[in-house]
Amino acid sequence: MEFQFDKIDSQIGQILVVCDQKQLCALDYSDYEDRMSALLKGRYGKISLTEATNPLGVSDRIRAYLTGDYSCLDDIPINPGGAPFQQKVWAALRTIPSGVVLSYGELAAKIGQPSAYRAVGMANSRNPIAIVIPCHRVIGANASLIGYAGGLERKRWLLQHEGVVLEQLAKRQKSAISRQQSVVGKQLSMFS
Numbered sequence: 001m002e003f004q005f006d007k008i009d010s011q012i013g014q015i016l017v018v019c020d021q022k023q024l025c026a027l028d029y030s031d032y033e034d035r036m037s038a039l040l041k042g043r044y045g046k047i048s049l050t051e052a053t054n055p056l057g058v059s060d061r062i063r064a065y066l067t068g069d070y071s072c073l074d075d076i077p078i079n080p081g082g083a084p085f086q087q088k089v090w091a092a093l094r095t096i097p098s099g100v101v102l103s104y105g106e107l108a109a110k111i112g113q114p115s116a117y118r119a120v121g122m123a124n125s126r127n128p129i130a131i132v133i134p135c136h137r138v139i140g141a142n143a144s145l146i147g148y149a150g151g152l153e154r155k156r157w158l159l160q161h162e163g164v165v166l167e168q169l170a171k172r173q174k175s176a177i178s179r180q181q182s183v184v185g186k187q188l189s190m191f192s
Helices: 030-044 055-066 084-093 104-110 117-125 152-161 166-190
Strands: 002-008 015-019 024-029 048-051
Touching: 002 055, 015 030, 015 055, 024 030, 024 055, 084 104, 084 117, 104 117, 152 166
Parallel strands: 002 048
Antiparallel strands: 002 015, 015 024
């Protein structure tokens, strides 16, 4: 299978975009190129990459996103492949507005499978199109930054870039811990 690829220099490192003739098929970081290649080969078998400038206009849209145009990614045609459950999770991720975060459990509930938060996490980890399928907008149940294939520093940068106030996430985490401790304390007092 033949693909076009481009490299975009950015504040979070070099970004690689890979497109077929119609859709974006992969977006990853150059230090994760081996992961990206393995995912593409797993989907398509033998692949051929030809360097191109701004394939399908995707590179320009990524640059626009990086300068603050968050809606420019919304209608990029994508082909992430994946199993039906993964596709369901990835489609739901694209509905999370920039500047908003959900927990894995909240995302699982959003797709109608509230107990599937671990499977949602696994689908996130296999996301072949970072940023455009915004898996960086999913956080731990305790509001912690966990699980980003591009590294937590990139996740932190992307969230801050989109206006997420990480200090508010930390307060949300402390509040969740306090609620849990209160519940445990009440339960223990019942036995004393």
